[in-house]
Amino acid sequence: MKKRIFLSACMAGLLSTAFSAEPIQVIQPVQNINLAQVELGKKLYFDPRLSKSGFISCNSCHNLSMGGTDNLPTSIGHGWAQGPINAPTVLNSSMNVAQFWDGRARDLKEQAGGPIANPGEMASNHSLAVDVLKSIPGYVREFKLVYGDDSISIDRVTQAIAEFEKSLVTPNSRFDQWLLGKQDALTEKELAGYRLFKESGCTGCHNGPAVGGNSFQKMGVIEPYHTRNSAKGRAAVTGKDADRFMFKVPTLRNVELTYPYFHDGAAKTLTEAVDIMGRLQLGRKFTPEENARIVAFLKTLTGQQPQFVIPILPPSVDTTPEPRPFE
């Protein structure tokens, strides 16, 4: 019996070395991806011709130079429309339990079709977007290369965009280096922040490789959250009153880059976000020192940003439907 206990402890030690004892796990580099689809999807992600105006692309609001966000409280859409909700980061979004704050899209592919046809975002429609692509010889050839025939459909368009988005993971943050055994990857203050993050209960929702993104939780558990934003959260999808203000827990990966925070973008700084989360979700008022420690820890979650050559888009031709920015 003694031997068995010893063995179990030993196993636990091994597991701990393999970082499974921590509530946050290492982000795995991309393991299984179709590179031809990624290259096509990258072009589509950067192509403003998927919008009515010819001015707005996926990258406009999920800007890969800026942590996969637009760093605005809510986004700017067609005609300078003010968006209803904060644009979540596209980085590591393949790890989300579902897409959008309310989870109304099952996966990245389903998500990608939304903004294209949303009148307040890209303001096009799937039929027009596909017609634009069908008219462009460079795209026709690339769809044929990627899918084996020259049919272009919204299904393939969103599938390719989703495949590109799956490539947008950010491994090798200092925190991941620490998880992988580099003991000096974090400072004392950052480690203290991580311990406090765990002990306070933050990891109850912010856990897993993405440090969030894997559940829906109520915004305002202990105290209600006051906002002028009208988003209902998960209730908009389920129709259930119990789901009001249930939002997808955002990933904290790269959170240093994805300001401002919350679904309404109302928290301008990490300090503010940590303070509000502590009070509203955990009933805990962090001291300025505690808050600073947690913020220091959060900044260690900034990973290696996706590095790729800017895509060159195939040009339109005489028959390509024109953008209509001012209609």
Add this chain to the structure above:
Amino acid sequence: MKKRIFLSACMAGLLSTAFSAEPIQVIQPVQNINLAQVELGKKLYFDPRLSKSGFISCNSCHNLSMGGTDNLPTSIGHGWAQGPINAPTVLNSSMNVAQFWDGRARDLKEQAGGPIANPGEMASNHSLAVDVLKSIPGYVREFKLVYGDDSISIDRVTQAIAEFEKSLVTPNSRFDQWLLGKQDALTEKELAGYRLFKESGCTGCHNGPAVGGNSFQKMGVIEPYHTRNSAKGRAAVTGKDADRFMFKVPTLRNVELTYPYFHDGAAKTLTEAVDIMGRLQLGRKFTPEENARIVAFLKTLTGQQPQFVIPILPPSVDTTPEPRPFE
């Protein structure tokens, strides 16, 4: 005497080989550039925080995925303002005699300051733009690296952007390969188009390495050009009535990518642009076959597009002035 004639013919042959006999010359790859400034300038070029909204960067209207233009008749600015004139390509713009259609900026550095402070474009001002950059530690460090001290000024900002823009040349088009001796780089039709382009007098204005960009000429020489666009051309700079409708001759490099055409963006296709130019500037009505030949030649001017890794921008911090998109 006979010998001298032979020698001269020989010399002419040599000169032709060295392509100096052609009115269009090869684009030289970048020969003398400060790479540290290029890297900084690239970040600034892609940084929407130089705009009031935090949404518009240089790359929004001079999109390096799309021939250095926005492919719109006139651009979209702050608050969805409709711009007054077609956004010229940034590609090879270092070869221009001056910048803007009316040449009101002497060089790229002087140009770069314009849109930042234009209320209908990026709608910021130089003082605010500099304050934003000064607040960002990543920029402070990079300015220090590049310029030797941590002073950040609009002078340095525009200088770095201009240095990046100098790197945006597009060598190695099929036409350049032909100029450099690869005889089969062009088809018969393309060569016939080039001969017609020369014989008709197009090269009177569209010449040099950039196939334009090196002079101001009147839009509508033989017949007047009718447009609802109110731009006065060079007269807006000189105040001279004689300069009315004198515009900088645009480069034809990458013209396949830089649609629509003319200062008002009114010509949607190359076919239309060639037809109008023939009639208005040269008094010549090209047949459909002639037009198609010239268009075929023009498409050989598409060069190698700048290839670079998408820049990752240093994040704002708590003290960074916020974007104000809806004010």
